[in-house]
Amino acid sequence: MNKILGYFYKILGTVIDYVLRAVIYVVNILVTVFSSFRQVFGLILSMGGCLFIMVLMNPWFLGALLSNPVILSLIVLSIVIPFIGKIAESYLKYIHFMATEFFYDKADYHLLGRKASYEKMEDYGEKYRRDRERERQKKEEERIKREEEKRKAQEEEWRKRNENSGGSYWSFGDFSDFEDFFRQSQGGYYNQGQNQNQGSGGYTSPSSFKVQYEEACDILGVPYTSDKYEIKLAYKKMAKMYHPDINKDPGATEMFQKINNAYEFLSDSNIQRYKSNVNSN
Template identity: 40%
Template sequence: MNIINKIAGKTLYGIARLISIVLDTIIALVETMVMIISSIARGFVVLIGMGGCLFLLLFAGPLGVALLLNPTVLLTIAFFIIAPILGTKFISYLKYIRYVTTEYLFDRASYLIDGKSYQFETFDEYKKKYKRMQDEKRRKRQEENRARQERKWEERFRQWNTHQNSQRSNWGYGSEQAYVNPTNEFKTKYEKSCNLLEVGYSEDQYQIKLAYRKKAKRYHPDINKSPDATEKFQQVNEAYEFLSDGNIERYKSIV
């Protein structure tokens, strides 16, 4: 019986490895295709930017109208816009399938070969673990972005203060580099972020986090299927990332 279990376990392990290799290959191919399509699309946008007036005149005339109404042209434009978006979602889905399926099969193979207990009893629990892992990755990335936002504004205010001190100590001499007071821009961004999360300007981090979770849940693309849900979700994340402890204290010191 043990020999049969070991053979079955090794067979299962081989199947899991094969699935992993196949899916890794598909993921790599799709990632390469998305990268190439995105690069071509960006290059075309840069080309339009470089010859903006020429392209504007071209598309404003009869030839431009005829080109824009051509089904082939329309399909090509739609392809370069939609393909990177769908491709990215497809890659995420393939990674999800690869992890859940192979982890499940590897666990069963280990049980048959070595008698090790399963990590989880049901397939759904592996799905939940993957989602928890992704949530943790998003949380860490979000915390890194919050710290980066805080450092960015700290540096801008530091440069401005250094410039002001330099101007006072060298009165009458012009500065080679022009600095702009970031206070108004900071206040505007702070208040817009609070408005987006629907919190008061004097709220603390706890209240901001509660409001963020409520908004993020409302606009999460997995829950909200409206066309602008992804964009709204991104805006909510960016607002929360900006409203760090350091930026909250900075706003309170300014007003």
């Protein structure tokens, strides 16, 4: 009976997982498409300026525009969809995490004898909110720390430059020198961070890191832009599929080890690093 219940919960969790992933994907596409339309309308408006506004206020042109359902619908949806879509996407991710975690943990309890983390589905939702809030606070603390380190590095460079110049401050005529200094200080700060990473043994070149990161995502079967919650759900699903206690295929143990290694590599810091590299490119 326990096995039957376990497989039932596992199948139910998998169905919910795929259905909600598909819905989130569709919502994300709609937000992207209609955000693009809104940008196009904004570009046309900015290019036309006052002339476009005068034409738009013309009763004949305004009547023709309002009588065209396609254009009118695009304008309305371009305003509404990006706003509502982002809220819906966030809420769907919350439901996705809460439901799949609940049913997968139920399956683990009946199939593997593991105790569920929480008894109620709402508790998983509360955990999701707590994790998101901690992640937001962590990013904010990291941002403040980076800005503070950057400010101190620039102040130190200013102090050294001032000492070397005999204590005299720059005039407005030295503006080109200031630009050179700013670029050098930015580059020096970046290189300093790289050298620290190299010294700690945790630094890999951007190209090598990108390959490793994408290979880890391929092993778990997730998009390269996945967040920590999507990666965690994919890991749990793959780990259960190839767990040696469940899967008796000859290559299951080796695949199970690869899955664990991939999940360990896709840490919060590596996720942030990959996304930063992609955005900077």
